[in-house]
Amino acid sequence: MTDSSPVQVPGTVLTMRRIGTYQTMTLVAPGVAERFRPGQFVAVAVGGEQSSMLLRRCFSVREVKPDYGGTVEIVFAVRGKGTEWLAALRPRDIVDVAGPLGRPFPLPRDPVNCVLLGVAHGSAALFPLAAVLGQRDCRLHFVLGGATSDDVLGARGARRTGDSVAVATEDGSLGSAGSVGDLLPGVIEDAQADVVYACGPLDTLRAVTRTCTGYGIPAQVAVEEPMACGTGVCMACVLPVIGDDGGTHMVRTCVEGPVFRGERVRWDDVGTIPFDALGAPRALRLGERS
Amino acid sequence: MSVDLRTRIGAASLPNPIMTAAGCAGIGRELGRFFDVAKLGAFVTPSITPEARAGRPAPRLAETPSGVLNSTGLQGPGIDAFLARDLPWLDEQQARTIVSIAGNSVEEYAEVAGRLATAPGVTAVEINTACPNVEDRGLMFAAHPTAAAEVVRAVRAHTRRGVPVLAKLSADVTDVVGVAMACADAGADALSMINTLHGMAVDTSTFRPRLAGITGGLSGPAIRPVAVRCVYQVHAALPEVPIIGIGGVRTGLDALELVLAGASAVAVGTANIHDPSACVRILRELDAALRERGISHLADAVGLAHKPAGTLMRRIDPNVGVAEPTEQETLQ
Ligand SMILES: Cc1cc2nc3c(=O)[nH]c(=O)nc-3n(C[C@H](O)[C@H](O)[C@H](O)COP(=O)(O)OP(=O)(O)OC[C@H]3O[C@@H](n4cnc5c(N)ncnc54)[C@H](O)[C@@H]3O)c2cc1C
Numbered sequence: 103m104t105d106s107s108p109v110q111v112p113g114t115v116l117t118m119r120r121i122g123t124y125q126t127m128t129l130v131a132p133g134v135a136e137r138f139r140p141g142q143f144v145a146v147a148v149g150g151e152q153s154s155m156l157l158r159r160c161f162s163v164r165e166v167k168p169d170y171g172g173t174v175e176i177v178f179a180v181r182g183k184g185t186e187w188l189a190a191l192r193p194r195d196i197v198d199v200a201g202p203l204g205r206p207f208p209l210p211r212d213p214v215n216c217v218l219l220g221v222a223h224g225s226a227a228l229f230p231l232a233a234v235l236g237q238r239d240c241r242l243h244f245v246l247g248g249a250t251s252d253d254v255l256g257a258r259g260a261r262r263t264g265d266s267v268a269v270a271t272e273d274g275s276l277g278s279a280g281s282v283g284d285l286l287p288g289v290i291e292d293a294q295a296d297v298v299y300a301c302g303p304l305d306t307l308r309a310v311t312r313t314c315t316g317y318g319i320p321a322q323v324a325v326e327e328p329m330a331c332g333t334g335v336c337m338a339c340v341l342p343v344i345g346d347d348g349g350t351h352m353v354r355t356c357v358e359g360p361v362f363r364g365e366r367v368r369w370d371d372v373g374t375i376p377f378d379a380l381g382a383p384r385a386l387r388l389g390e391r392s
Numbered sequence: 393m394s395v396d397l398r399t400r401i402g403a404a405s406l407p408n409p410i411m412t413a414a415g416c417a418g419i420g421r422e423l424g425r426f427f428d429v430a431k432l433g434a435f436v437t438p439s440i441t442p443e444a445r446a447g448r449p450a451p452r453l454a455e456t457p458s459g460v461l462n463s464t465g466l467q468g469p470g471i472d473a474f475l476a477r478d479l480p481w482l483d484e485q486q487a488r489t490i491v492s493i494a495g496n497s498v499e500e501y502a503e504v505a506g507r508l509a510t511a512p513g514v515t516a517v518e519i520n521t522a523c524p525n526v527e528d529r530g531l532m533f534a535a536h537p538t539a540a541a542e543v544v545r546a547v548r549a550h551t552r553r554g555v556p557v558l559a560k561l562s563a564d565v566t567d568v569v570g571v572a573m574a575c576a577d578a579g580a581d582a583l584s585m586i587n588t589l590h591g592m593a594v595d596t597s598t599f600r601p602r603l604a605g606i607t608g609g610l611s612g613p614a615i616r617p618v619a620v621r622c623v624y625q626v627h628a629a630l631p632e633v634p635i636i637g638i639g640g641v642r643t644g645l646d647a648l649e650l651v652l653a654g655a656s657a658v659a660v661g662t663a664n665i666h667d668p669s670a671c672v673r674i675l676r677e678l679d680a681a682l683r684e685r686g687i688s689h690l691a692d693a694v695g696l697a698h699k700p701a702g703t704l705m706r707r708i709d710p711n712v713g714v715a716e717p718t719e720q721e722t723l724q
């Protein structure tokens with residue numbers, strides 16, 4: 103067991119805060135913070151020891167600190183039963199945390215111009231990344247979005263640390279009206295971007311990938327596919343991804359992701375088993391009789 | 393007092409009775425990041441098929457009350473990749489590996505078993521009989537005693553003597569005892585039960601089935617009473633055939649419940665999804681539970697629930713541990 107292995111620890115709630123439509127939770131989770139690299143996530147058990155909710159809930163890490171033996175901060179929206187339970191926790195309550203999990207963002211060796219694009223709670227993952235890129239003297243250009251101004255996460259922090267910040271909301275209540283995808287080409291050009299890092303809904307990541315391909319720059323995207331264990335044991339979280347061998351594989355986003363090179367993901371085939379994927383049912387393969 | 397947790401599954405002896413359940417523990421490496429897989433009584437692999445399989449589309453898992461529905465579709469790399477990459481890793485960790493196998497025809501099962509016969513590091517072979525038999529109207533092998541027996545016979549014929557063959561049974565049948573007897577007669581050295589139960593969930597917001605595969609297999613604590621019932625019935629009918637109890641085990645006491653019903657070993661499935669350290673915790677809890685009950689050998693606990701009421705020597709006071717036998721019990 104190497105040090106890059108995740109740990110599973112009882113996490114103690116240190117603080118709970120509401121920010122806009124989000125709940126921010128800081129956990130004392132020794133071991134997780136030291137091992138964490140930007141882009142990785144944590145998987146928490148919800149509902150207590152005898153919980154009837156058996157699937158773990160996964161969250162991006164917004165910040166880690168060495169305080170109190172290592173703290174981890176997550177930001178989440180209340181969506182279903184699990185996040186409802188989490189939102190009702192109080193300081194000193196205990197939650198079972200496994201992490202850090204997944205493949206982190208690859209980092210550039212040289213100081214380059216980076217665009218960091220995030221929609222809604224997806225922006226959380228950008229902030230630890232920005233901290234590391236900043237230490238490497240990269241220039242940081244943020245593009246943040248959400249449905250309304252309340253949904254835009256971290257705009258203030260981005261203004262503090264970024265070289266530029268562009269915001270788009272669907273209702274126009276903050277920044278320009280529309281989507282982050284509309285802003286991206288302008289930002290890439292103005293910033294002379296070398297790479298785009300993005301987190302958000304699938305449609306956004308697909309659009310980001312297309313734009314980056316047009317400019318000939320890499321898109322490093324963190325996907326958020328429904329997960330169940332977060333640790334790679336259940337095969338719930340698969341996505342069709344083109345591998346190093348050029349073939350399509352159904353890969354687990356929790357262990358081979360959540361970060362992928364955008365052009366490797368077969369966005370239009372998400373939610374299907376493409377006929378040419380490794381091990382696709384014979385009946386789906388063209389020209390082949392089963 | 394130390395508890396002797398050793399158990400036997402046919403010719404295989406295991407240091408303890410806790411195993412992973414097929415398909416709920418990755419290929420070993422995943423859980424190996426949380427604990428040493430050699431600590432398990434045995435590691436059971438996902439069901440290995442002759443060729444690579446991409447599985448079913450997502451969403452593949454849905455949470456239900458105390459349960460999980462899955463339609464993963466046996467995604468896996470196929471026997472060649474398993475032999476080249478995964479089995480050697482498990483062997484290196486010194487894990488005892490039970491290879492679960494699957495196929496769509498008797499020939500496919502036989503083919504996988506044959507490929508395993510010469511591979512080092514196979515402690516036992518478990519036949520997943522829940523696969524559709526494409527040659528017989530797509531009914532699962534487990535549905536009929538004759539179909540189940542046929543596949544057991546073929547696998548037994550392709551497996552080395554000394555390597556136990558386990559038949560994993562489904563509870564979605566009218567007469568699980570009949571299927572169990574047919575498998576034992578056909579040469580199964582042990583029986584694993586149960587596999588998932590066929591189920592379905594509909595999303596009340598989207599009005600659509602929650603799994604892309606529409607129906608799926610239900611697992612987790614929600615199915616434990618069904619597993620206990622099957623183990624109990626089959627142990628009553630075939631007391632000499634070892635049983636691996638599977639279904640909803642989450643704690644040491646859950647494992648003990650299956651042992652009391654007649655299981656010689658216990659496999660943990662969905663609990664690994666919830667808690668990656670579940671197996672080592674359950675092992676610790678089972679050890680403590682046996683000790684509290686004054687049972688020094690796991691083997692002594694197997695099937696105790698079959699004893700007529702009043703014949704047990706000890707009673708448990710949950711606050712005190714083992715109670716002294718009452719006068720009446722001593723007299724009996
Ligand atoms: C790598 C990763 C990072 C994430 N980061 C964040 C974050 O920083 N902030 C945040 O608010 N949300 C995040 N999510 C989404 C978050 O996991 C889900 O919103 C949350 O699990 C919903 O749980 P629930 O109990 O409220 O919903 P339920 O519908 O009861 O959840 C049932 C199951 O489905 C899974 N699930 C449901 N919705 C999603 C979803 N949209 N994406 C993935 N899995 C889902 C749950 O994890 C759970 O296993 C992330 C998801 C992933 C995979």
Ligand SMILES: Cc1cc2nc3c(=O)[nH]c(=O)nc-3n(C[C@H](O)[C@H](O)[C@H](O)COP(=O)(O)O)c2cc1C
Nearest residue numbers: 413414415439462520586587611612639640661662
């Ligand atoms: C995600 C998932 C995948 C599974 N894959 C397999 C498999 O490949 N072969 C098999 O025989 N059983 C498979 N099963 C069934 C389990 O091995 C086990 O029999 C069942 O889940 C009941 O145990 P549990 O309640 O402890 O999970 C799978 C179950 C789940 C939840």
Ligand code: FES
Nearest residue numbers: 330331332337356
């Ligand atoms: S969520 Fe279980 S394998 Fe990825």
